[in-house]
Amino acid sequence: MTSHHRWHRPAVLATATLAALSLSSGIASAGPGGWVPSPGSDGAGDSYYPQDGNGGYDVADYNLKVDYAPDTHQLTGLQTISARATQSLSSFDLDLRGLTVDSVKVNGRTAQFSRTGDHELVIKPSFPLLRGLPFQAVVAYHGVPASIHDPALGANGWQFAKSGGAFAAGEPKSATTWYPVNDTPRDKATFHLAITVPDEWGVIANGRETGSRKTANGTTHQWVETTPVAPYMTTVAIDKWTFDRQKRKDGTPIVSAFAPGTPDSTKQAEARLPEILDFLESKFGRYPVDAAGGIFLAEPIGFSLETLSRPIYSGRAGNVDTIVHENAHQWYGDTVAVDHWKDVCLNECFASYATWLWDEAKNGVDLDAQYLDQVKRASTSFWNGKLYDMGPGNEFTYVYSKGPMALHALSKYMGQAAFDRVLKTWNTVHHNGNASMQEFQHYAEQVSHRDLQGFFDAWIYGNGKPAEQYLYPGDLKPAA
Template sequence: MITTEPGGAPATPSPQQPDTRPTTHRRNAVVAAGLPVALVALLAAAAGPAAAATAGSSGVGDPYFALAGNGGYNVRHYDLTLGYDPKTRRLEGRAIITARATQRLTRFDLDLKGLKVTSITVNHTKAAFRRDGQELVVTPRNPILKDHEFRTTVTYAGTPQPVTDPDGSLDGWIPTDDGAFVAGEPQGAMTWFPANNHPKDKASYDFAVTVPEGHTAVANGVFRGQRTAHGRTTFRWRQTEPMAAYLATATVGTFKVEQYTAPGGLKVYNAVDPREAAASAPVLKKLPSVLAWESKLFGPYPFKCAGAIVDHAPQAGYALETQARPLYDRAPDLSTLVHESAHQWFGDSVSLTTWKDIWLNEGFATYAEWLYEEQHGGKSAQKTFDSLYASPASSELWAFPPANPGSGAHIFDAPVYSRGAMALHKLRTTVGDKTFFRILRTWAAEHRNGHGTTAQFIRLSERQSGKDLDTLFHSWIGTKGKPSRP
């Protein structure tokens, strides 16, 4: 992600009611009525912990977003069928979620905020459910056994509303004057589909999005065609590589669409709001060359397709690296295109494990901007580093360590981006260019379609360089305040 100011220039990053209630424990109460009180108590005490262990947790333990994601299962695939009317702003959806249980499950949660659920089935059998804030709590008729695959179908509808993040920005399904700007970092996926909404759980996706004729719905992955009937058009998309829920999009607008095959066979699909077309054209023309340049530095491009969605959404105020097809709130400049494209390696293919590690996304994408400028006739990365280092010790840049922003309110602040990039530059000057770029390529290759942590990146850097880098990383990403400069 990168925030923007009017004109498209990068800014310094800134930071239901229940539908139904299951009638649970009724049989237990009937059985207990015929037993001595002491025996009932003894049996309850013995069974309590075991029974509790069969319910999936309501979060995965992220230190900044406690309810993000859910325990007890891993999603393999989302099949999303959506219908959206920009005039009424009503969304109708059906999500078929294929998952594998990581424990015996008598109950599990999905993340879904605001929309009204009308029915849920688990393995084609009606399931009970209730709402608890952003948690959709599902009780299947029969327990799901550990390591078994199961399929949950959720039918829902309503007027989706974005969430307001801890830093005050909007996130999720954000209405526009001709559709919706759909950007889910870090919480917003739950505003438009039920999900295991944490980057630790990545899955493949199919999308079928129906909108009024004349509108276009753009999602992730390979475009599989469109069909118009009775004044409505359905657009189909398939994302086969694993994707975190926050990187999913189904952005709707009256777009001008451009499709072509780039050198090497990469399929490109660009959708641009006509109001942004003239300003976008010269930048989007460079997309194939930017991806080719990044592929030389970081390793093979990780997806089957590429492209961009350029909306007119000033109320959003940022661009996001939605997988294989970044989303821009206005015409991007070249540095923003480079930044969001670099995220396809660092953030999308290699995803963070907790939101605390977000510098692995944003510091890396920011440093890609420095490298691009350095190698395309602009100032060197060293000069960019020096300019930032000249900031006084009281500057926001030194307010907290990049590897520990402290809370979700600060994950998009300057230290994560700029000081994170500075840490990578210090690594580069310490180990040398050859080793540094080998580290980046190895990181992208070893964690492709998976996850990484700060500790893993440090170990990789030490392994590849043969150097003890504890002091470097402690100074540049592990402590607050302005590091001393040898």
């Protein structure tokens, strides 16, 4: 887990004076993380996507102002990033794909910048940034956003709707297609968005609505997400929405948006969201986000996505099971995010198992019988599917099918009471942080007072059909 200390809207620093004092003090230490300024890393070091994200700083808040013209697809943005240097920086990188950068300022002074690779924006401040101190970077940019093609999932990032609107959705990459960002799940930040569109268009995004106002260019819509969010979980969607607004019993706002042509069956499924969140709370603990809802597209894109507080749904996925799955991610995947992408089972295995738990509670499904039937029907290729360190591009495969089976077997192996306690407290232990599969294993061992290495080797870290002691633990018995 990586713990971040947050700074809110830091003041502009007298960087030149501080830099001079530091460099003349005689106590400077060389090397990364020391006091001598050096370039921040151009990648965050993920084992699958090492160039995604950057090093040398920690973002506290993104404050993004965007003008978007649906008729031309032109986006004009002004991004203000509040961050803290984790090393003394002579330069640092942000991630941005394709769009044209017009200017950069750091702590109020014009900064040099250059572009390298397919998404690196390299920024050199007028004066070095000192380790441990907050700084602010402001990037003005414009252009027509372009999506990223994923061989398995299709288009990711900024995408255009047939209605003429647009939306942002993608995993593991998305945010870089529409704003400058430190694109790693390990650097979460709060997110302020003010987006101006022509008056006839509606906007929905993460978090809470904080107002709208008329401008010369249309209407500016303001949304604020105060729960620290991983960049790929941020979203905005522009269309001629039908909105549904309600509240949970505790006052949490629920805002859902339906694209033109959304079937009544989808709206009826989303109407059950308060019931779904109540159920998930009973299994996973208190709802960990400050808002809720859903964004229901007309487009049948290749996935639905757990964008924080307000999942975004493919036009062909407006059903209760998908709504349960994506909202379970608010606990597993969003407020507790992966440490590295090889840990993605911590997201998808658990959200998939949430639909099993829902079917048991609401539809009377016998989970033991379901599990045993799936064991009986499983193929060799199924057992060889990996749930951990499955390789880049293979993250979103067996985690949806083999993953919930592994968790059901784990509930029997470690004992139901201990398993239920782990499910309900995991988010509290790692709330707003990141976690690895090894940390989950160790926590499950701590709660159950059992050595679970053999089980995790059989189901999670290895592949092949698990030995019978792990395949049929507890009161699970092989199907006749």
